[in-house]
Amino acid sequence: MPRNNLDLLSLLQEHGAVVEGHFVMPSGFHSQTYIQTSLLLQHPNLAQKIAQAMSDKFPAKADVVMALTPSNSVLAQEVARVRGARAIFASKDDKGQMILKHNFVIKPGETVLLVDDVTVGGRKVLRAETLVKEAGAKVMGIAVMVDRSMGILPLTIPLRALLSYPIQTFTAKDCPLCASGVPVQEVDDLNKEADHD
Numbered sequence: 001m002p003r004n005n006l007d008l009l010s011l012l013q014e015h016g017a018v019v020e021g022h023f024v025m026p027s028g029f030h031s032q033t034y035i036q037t038s039l040l041l042q043h044p045n046l047a048q049k050i051a052q053a054m055s056d057k058f059p060a061k062a063d064v065v066m067a068l069t070p071s072n073s074v075l076a077q078e079v080a081r082v083r084g085a086r087a088i089f090a091s092k093d094d095k096g097q098m099i100l101k102h103n104f105v106i107k108p109g110e111t112v113l114l115v116d117d118v119t120v121g122g123r124k125v126l127r128a129e130t131l132v133k134e135a136g137a138k139v140m141g142i143a144v145m146v147d148r149s150m151g152i153l154p155l156t157i158p159l160r161a162l163l164s165y166p167i168q169t170f171t172a173k174d175c176p177l178c179a180s181g182v183p184v185q186e187v188d189d190l191n192k193e194a195d196h197d
Helices: 008-014 044-056 070-083 123-134
Strands: 018-024 030-035 064-067 086-089 111-119 138-147 159-164
Touching: 008 044, 008 138, 008 159, 044 070, 044 138, 044 159, 064 070, 070 086, 070 111, 111 123, 123 138
Parallel strands: 064 086, 064 111, 111 138, 138 159
Antiparallel strands: 018 030
16 A cells, blocks of 8 residues: 555545635635635644655755745645654744744755645745755655645746646636625634745
């Protein structure tokens, strides 16, 4: 039996992590579906299985596993444990720029595997790639739990997801949910640390 035979969609559904409604994402776009991966990652046994499956997507050696947000530090820790690598996470400064805090350092010449729970537009991945390259290190790729994108992402590194779950998003002006008067629920109300953009 292969190690990565994980049915992530079933797990998300079983744990109530696929939420329907009218959501404003941190990116500003509107969506009728929100995926709250923290409901899975709160269970260590599931986090371990997810981390193993994500790690299997990139079998080459990585020195560092970096989460794109503090809220995904658990994910980075578990993937790093599988790989025998260091685990760090990126943060934001006062201007919203992606930086490393907590004395985290990426050394020149190191290979970094990025991890994230949900990718929608790829902007966060691009910022992380820039951060790693500015440190003189190499980005192996980005392993994600769920790829929500509707098309080709503007990435120069490989993105490998456990689940492709494209969901249409809208600007506020073009949102049919707004036009229908469906009440808006802020994503931050569901997950204060989410940063899916």
